[in-house]
Amino acid sequence: MWRDAALVAGKDLRIEARSRVATNQVAPFAIVVLVLFGFALDPDRGVLARASAGLFWVAVLLSALLTVQRSFAVESGDGAGDGLRLSGLDPAGIFLGKAAAVAAQLALLELVLAAGVVILFDAHLGGAALLLATSLAATVGLAAAGTVYGVLAAGLKVRETLLPLLLLPVVAPVLLAATRAWEVGMGLSVDDGWRWAQLLAVFAAVYVTVGVLAFGSLLEES
Amino acid sequence: MTKPAGGPGTTLLGAAALFGMVTTVVLGIRLPPTMEQGPYARLIAIHPPLAWASYVAFGVCALASVGWLVPRTRSPRWDQVAAAGAEVGVLFCTLTLITGSIWGRPTWGVWWTWDARLTSTALLEALFLGYLALRRVAYDPVTRARRAAICALVAVVDVPIVHFSVDWWRTLHQGRSLAQLTPQKDLDGSYVSVMLLGFVAMTLLCSWLIVRRSRVEAMEQALEADTFEVALEERRAESVPVS
Numbered sequence: 128m129w130r131d132a133a134l135v136a137g138k139d140l141r142i143e144a145r146s147r148v149a150t151n152q153v154a155p156f157a158i159v160v161l162v163l164f165g166f167a168l169d170p171d172r173g174v175l176a177r178a179s180a181g182l183f184w185v186a187v188l189l190s191a192l193l194t195v196q197r198s199f200a201v202e203s204g205d206g207a208g209d210g211l212r213l214s215g216l217d218p219a220g221i222f223l224g225k226a227a228a229v230a231a232q233l234a235l236l237e238l239v240l241a242a243g244v245v246i247l248f249d250a251h252l253g254g255a256a257l258l259l260a261t262s263l264a265a266t267v268g269l270a271a272a273g274t275v276y277g278v279l280a281a282g283l284k285v286r287e288t289l290l291p292l293l294l295l296p297v298v299a300p301v302l303l304a305a306t307r308a309w310e311v312g313m314g315l316s317v318d319d320g321w322r323w324a325q326l327l328a329v330f331a332a333v334y335v336t337v338g339v340l341a342f343g344s345l346l347e348e349s
Numbered sequence: 350m351t352k353p354a355g356g357p358g359t360t361l362l363g364a365a366a367l368f369g370m371v372t373t374v375v376l377g378i379r380l381p382p383t384m385e386q387g388p389y390a391r392l393i394a395i396h397p398p399l400a401w402a403s404y405v406a407f408g409v410c411a412l413a414s415v416g417w418l419v420p421r422t423r424s425p426r427w428d429q430v431a432a433a434g435a436e437v438g439v440l441f442c443t444l445t446l447i448t449g450s451i452w453g454r455p456t457w458g459v460w461w462t463w464d465a466r467l468t469s470t471a472l473l474e475a476l477f478l479g480y481l482a483l484r485r486v487a488y489d490p491v492t493r494a495r496r497a498a499i500c501a502l503v504a505v506v507d508v509p510i511v512h513f514s515v516d517w518w519r520t521l522h523q524g525r526s527l528a529q530l531t532p533q534k535d536l537d538g539s540y541v542s543v544m545l546l547g548f549v550a551m552t553l554l555c556s557w558l559i560v561r562r563s564r565v566e567a568m569e570q571a572l573e574a575d576t577f578e579v580a581l582e583e584r585r586a587e588s589v590p591v592s
Contacts, residue, residue, distance in 0.1 A: 275503060276503075279499065289486065292475075292482055293483065295475075296475035296479060297476065299511065300507070300513075303515065323517075326510070326514055326517075330510055337503055341499050344499070345495070345496065
């Protein structure tokens with residue numbers, strides 16, 4: 128299973144490295160979202176700095192949608208999906224591989240966005256351990272849930288419009304928990320940030336398990 | 350062919366639901382206004398029962414989805430019941446949010462507040478709206494049933510996580526309605542009895558709607574399957590024999 132996962136993740140990341148969709152389209156999109164937040168909220172009164180944790184994670188969520196769409200779009204052309212099904216790879220391995228590739232792209236995107244909120248919103252990234260742990264758990268959770276819903280909507284004519292409706296309510300707890308934890312890490316509030324990080328870890332564990340169990344039957348006919 | 354009206358059992362259930370609802374409404378309107386909330390307190394006769402009925406319907410959807418996914422019990426009937434449960438659940442959930450807003454405006458001063466219970470109810474509704482949207486997408490019945498069943502279970506798995514996260518986030522809502530049953534609470538006895546009647550009536554109504562809706566779903570699916578055959582026959586009839 129792990130070898131299959133590494134194969135699929137390697138394949139997806141090679142495609143992204145060659146096509147440069149993540150770096151040329153998704154990352155600039157995320158930065159544009161940050162700039163739009165700047166227009167929407169008055170930048171002169173420190174609103175942006177106070178809201179930077181939440182805005183960061185909203186931008187991550189929107190970019191995650193694009194990354195997941197992309198992850199399944201590469202399987203829809205040239206019979207790639209059939210190739211994957213006929214490859215004899217373990218479905219759980221395919222799920223873990225695709226989720227790992229999405230997670231790796233999201234992690235890079237979060238680095239870009241973190242630089243973005245520091246430069247554009249004057250945010251201070253203080254508690255590095257909490258910020259990193261939160262990001263790790265949230266990224267795994269987003270990638271796992273995104274991959275489950277990605278395959279659920281795969282092969283449908285309306286997948287571009289259906290995926291956000293399916294995925295966003297499900298990952299709402301990730302936005303909530305990651306935002307609260309980052310606010311603590313950025314010194315914006317004095318909550319117990321690690322409790323939120325634990326909730327994110329539970330979310331990630333639940334969706335990795337669901338994906339490993341359900342991916343096979345969903346992949347069969349997508 | 351399945352009939353939407355069903356047998357005498359369904360008619361009896363419908364009659365009981367109608368009787369229960371009419372009694373709840375009549376008694377609810379006659380409840381005395383309270384000091385703090387005035388006439389709006391009467392909404393207790395239907396608002397908590399509506400929320401309860403939506404949980405029942407979503408629970409039916411989840412159980413029916415399990416029924417479909419387990420190979421030994423797999424049958425299109427489970428898929429139809431799951432579809433009906435989700436649809437009725439969304440209906441009751443919407444009514445819960447609407448009656449809650451009508452009560453919240455005079456009592457809290459706002460139509461909506463970001464309190465834990467409201468937020469998680471809204472998210473629950475959004476999860477099942479996504480489920481219904483997935484069902485609407487045309488696909489062959491088995492694929493649709495499988496995807497919908499997995500989607501329902503994944504949504505249900507999310508419910509406790511949503512609940513905890515939102516609960517930690519903030520809490521302002523009234524205590525649980527059933528906690529009002531303890532004698533030391535200041536809720537008047539007539540309110541409690543009308544609310545309990547409301548729970549029974551709403552559960553009956555919810556069950557009746559699910560039974561009826563799943564029958565309609567079964568007919569729709571039968572029609573879907575027949576349409577293709579009929580179209581094929583029509584094309585064949587149009588063909589001119591080669592002489």
